[in-house]
Amino acid sequence: MIRTMGLTVENKLLFDFPLEDIHTRQFKWYWVDLEQPNEEEASLLHSFFQFHPLTIEDCLNRLQRPKLDFYDDYAFFVLHTINPETIKAEEINLYLGKNYVITFHYTAVQGLENARERIIQNPGKWKKGHVFVAHQIIDKIVDDYFPVLHKIEDHLDDIEDTLAPSTVHLSMDSVFEVRSNLLRLRRTILPMHELLHRVINSERIKLSANEQAYFSDIYDNLLRLGDILESNRELTTDIRDSQLSINSNQMNRIMMILTIVSSVFIPLTFIAGVYGMNFEFMPELTWRYGYIIVLIVMLVIGTSMLALFKYKGWLGMFKS
Structure with missing residues (x-):
């Protein structure tokens, strides 16, 4: 499925227009979202947009580590969102050009829909351009990490509250599962943290002072997420030590x-x-x-x- 959004030179926000309009109309910026693309739609990355083959390979071969690569006139992002049910990473590829944003992903991502709605509901910010669109997308992706971590935090609190000799074996299984989930999140959050650091300090993207402030806010959120992650990892270690102590006392x-x-x-x-x-x-x-x-x-x-x-x-x- 292909969804489009763009701001014309007349400051009119258009939705779901044909791709050909990109060449026939004048846009201040536009966003093309390729969601769960079929083979024909995926081929547009090469035939229509003419992106570098290496970026197309990264789009088609999942799951790449979060990263930022620079090409002649655009930047290529590999971003990770987290599925709240499975707590597994899902890939979103983003192209940031001179006046456009192209997103490519094989799974439906609520964060992108939320970003789309946020852009529509803030007419005053349309004029900020395509970098603002990219910020909204990345910001919503990172915001969606918080509920997942808080859910794990609540689960750890439940384990800690019910810790007893009669339930120690069940608790041990739960703790190992939580530690596994935290490790998955760590593999996403730390690379995303590095990615945002590169965006803020990049001379290729050339963010304005205002744009830097917005992206710095995402960077700060990732720092907070990292702190929460490490705190939860330490808590699992404490619970595990308590469980081992209970086992030792029982023995x-x-x-x-x-x-x-x-x-x-x-x-x-x-x-x-x-x-x-x-x-x-x-x-x-x-x-x-x-x-x-x-x-x-x-x-x-x-x-x-x-x-x-x-x-x-x-x-x-x-x-x-």
């Missing part, structure tokens, strides 16, 4: 129980073993009350040992 309790049980039964097993030997001359075997006496002795030993453990405070360790 220590199990070992303590086994140790106490073994300590109680070792002397009892020794007594039972002694009188279980088949020697002919064992006078206790002929005692009338020998069996009862041995049971009483074993009971006294076991009870005494449990009382000693309680006095030492070892039995209190099992209370949660």
